[in-house]
Each structure stands twice: as C-alpha cells, then as structure tokens.
Amino acid sequence: MDSIIRSYFDNPDNEDKDFRYEAYVHIMKATEEEVDWSYEVWDQLKEDLAHPDNHRRSRAAQFLSSLAKSDPEKRILRDFPALWEVTKDKMFVTARHSLQSVWKIGLAGPEQKEMVVSQLANRFDNCKDEKNYTLIRSDIIQGLKKLYDEVKDEEIKQKALNLIETEEESKYRKKLAALWRT
Template identity: 50%
Template sequence: MSFSIEEYVKQLHDVDKTLQYDAFVAIQREIEKPVDWAYEVWDQFTGWLTSNDAHDRARGAQFLAGLSKSDPENRILNDFSSLCAIAEDEKFVTARHALQSIWKVGLGGEEQKNRVVDYLVSRFREAPNGVHPTLVRSDIIVGLRNLADSTRDESIEGIGAELIETEADPKYKKKLIASWKKKKV
C-alpha cells in the first residue's frame, strides 16, 4: 500500500474517529524519516497553527516539528515562534502535544537545534509560573534527552543536568533524574 499524504490529511478531518487516528499515526510514522513531500503540506500545517480547532493546532505543531528533518529550505526557522506559541497554547492538552514534539525541530540542523535548546531552557525556567509546572518540566527534560540522544550532542547532556539541579523539591528532582536517564527515542 502506497502512502498518500493528501489522503491521510483528508482523513484527519473525517467523521470516523478511527480513520482520523489511523491517518494521524500513519503521518507520524512516515515523518520519522525524511520525506520528499514536506512542502506539499507545509503551508496547510502552518495554517493549522492558528486554527480555532485545538486538534488542528496540535497536529500542525506535531507534524511541522517532525518535518523539520525534511526542510532543506529551513522554513521551520520562520515558523518556530508559531510552533512555540502552540507549545504554550491556552488548551493544556494541545500545548503538551506540541511541547512533547518540539525537540524534533532540532533534528533539522544546527540553528534549529540551538533554537530548540534555548526555548526549552527558557520554558523550563518559566514553568513554575504556569499551569502544571511539573508536567511541563518533565516533558522538557524528556525532550532534551531525546534531542541529546538523537544528535549525540554532549553539550545538551550538560544542559539537562544543570536544569535538573535547579529543582528544589528533592522528590521531584528524583523523578526528573529518572526521566533523564531513560532512553526515550
């Protein structure tokens, strides 16, 4: 069976929730590796970032993050702030889906990786002032771990360790350390 991005994107809005889910999984699976069709859907996915539909915002963010490795024009650099906005969406579930995927932007190149790390560090530091700070911080640590493992960038190892050290609550610090040690990718 051949992959048709157009068909799967169409199915994301089908009334049948099973078809929607299957399409989502198929696209996610496909973008685990570089694809040659990224720009066929890029503008559509960036458009979803401003949708009134929280599912579209989350999907748009997740797909764009995954497509970063298929972005030789580096379009994601222009769209990164919009992606970050979704990672801080008013709807927490939407924000969390985006935040859990944003590390994948760092697979697109050195500048992308630096932007992701800078954003995640800043977000980690600001998390106590927001909603569900422990979940947000945990997602950030897992994202940094994934990025460090995927890029074999030892500097990210140090950054993750430094962030964990800033946690004052010993119980939660222990959980962050456990999350950091697990291989997630």
C-alpha cells in the same frame, strides 16, 4: 507524496475518528524519515497552528516538528514562533502534545538544534507560574533526553543536568534526574 498520505492531509476534519487516528499514525510514521513532500503540506500546517480546533493545532505542531528534518529551506526557523505558541495552548493536552514533539526540530540541523534547546531551557526556567509546571518541566527534560539520544551532543546533556539541578523541590529534582537516566 503517495495518494494515501495525500488523502490523510486532504481530510483533516473527517468525522470518522478511526480515520483521523489512522491518518495521524501513518503521517507520524512517514515523517520519521526525511520526505520529499514537506512543502506540499507546510503552509496548510502552519495555518492550522492557529485553527479553532485544538486537535488540528496539536496535529499541525506535531507534524511540522517531524517535518523539520525535511525542510532544506529552513522554514522552521521562521515559523517556529507560531509552533511554539501551541506549546502554551489553552487546552493543556494540545500544549503538552506539541511540547513533547518540539525536540524533533533539533534533528534538522545545528541552527534548529540550538534554537530548540534554547527555547526549552528558557521555558524550563520560566514556567514555574504555569499550571502543571512540573509536567511541563518533565516534558522538557524528556525532550532534551530524546534529542541527546539521537545526536549525542554533550552540551545538551550538560544543559539538561544543569536545569535539573535548578529544581528547588528535591522530590521533583529526583523525578527529573530519573527521566534523564532512563
């Protein structure tokens, strides 16, 4: 891990919001590809999933989702339940940012992909009683679309289209279908 990335992880509570934003952008950019330093920060990120600061929880979930492709030990399979809890965070923006990044875990391998698709589909089916459930469903369909675009797995496409068809309200069903086409 280079010293710049290390400094970003060493100062997660830096009071300078510009520094925190710069750190976020650089870490997300760095984790677009596989990295060899994922386990240097993994345990801290896992702890941060339950941190009192919602920003730390959100960043931890997003970073772990992005680091899953750099996880040859498949720790994400064991640690996923803690990350998934952040997608249901009491702070909706935290929950939403976390949910929007979960699809990246599916890039790590077949087991991870199956787990993510299954969890997203289950959440889609069972989120109707949640506040802002239409946004949650939208994020799920967009996540499945992003995963499909990366891995071209027709089962993901069919799962998403089947989920869209289960939406009872036609205006939301049309919005979800439009997300899939874009």
